[in-house]
Amino acid sequence: MRAEALKGHLDGLLLATLEDGPLHGYAVKEALREVTEGRIDLPTGTVYPALHRLEGAGLISGTWAVANGRRRRTYRLTAAGHAALSDQRAGWQEFATAVTFALKARPWPATP
Amino acid sequence: MRAEALKGHLDGLLLATLEDGPLHGYAVKEALREVTEGRIDLPTGTVYPALHRLEGAGLISGTWAVANGRRRRTYRLTAAGHAALSDQRAGWQEFATAVTFALKARPWPATP
DNA sequence: CCTCCATGAGTAGCATTGCTACCTATAGCA
DNA sequence: TGCTATAGGTAGCAATGCTACTCATGGAGG
Secondary structure, rough: OOOHHOOHHHHHHHHHHHOOOOOOOHHHHHHHHEEEEEEEOOOHHHHHHHHHHHOOOOEEEEEEEEEEEEEEEEEEEOOHHHHHHHHHHHHHHHHHHHHHHHHOOOOOOOOO | OOHHHHOOOOHHHHHHHHOOEEEHHHHHHHHHHHOOOOOOOHHHHHHHHHHHHHHHHHEEEEEEEEEOOOOOOOEEHHHHHHHHHHHHHHHHHHHHHHHHHHHHHOOOOOOO
């Protein structure tokens, strides 16, 4: 997976991962990796700042907890987050359709 | 179409547009707009630098010409450009599949 | 005649964003 | 004792598309 390909689509993926229920940061990363069968395996240096961004934007809310002697920050979608996820899904559909179409080989578009 | 969504995918779109035959910069922009029915309508400040990048990378080659008193730079795909386009197509397929899957609502994945 | 618009090319500088490369800490296993 | 997985974090970099301009020609409308 090319590195820059993800730009602009990460937020939606994180939100979608949190849609199923609250998760802490590391679990988000793992869930995304498992769901995509390893195709999207984000470094922690990508995940944590992104979650902070989303929290700052009010799309998710985090709370500290402790489990197994380790501190965790558990995130859940806010109402705004659910709405944003809807937008992201719609935006992705439109984007993917346009790119797929534009990328398609057009053998002889001007010769019917 | 969100602005940042395109990041990392622009090159492939431009290469695909040039696959059908040589075009000058402005025509590339117009062709891409028409092919996608206006969904991808790039500002010239995006197109020209991108074409320069692609030319610098050896994926396209440009030659100056004059038509209707206006100077044009006509670009065509190089062999490397054709190869890069193949890679872009494959990469896009993989990326789109992964994102579509990850973005999909997973009602109860853990409860069979 | 003058102005506006489409065509055609270009650049400087900005903002965003994901990544690399680090650091800290605990639990468990070899 | 050290390594690995888990868990969270940051500083700074590099890439990339966009905004907002500049310059130029030709044709249409007033």
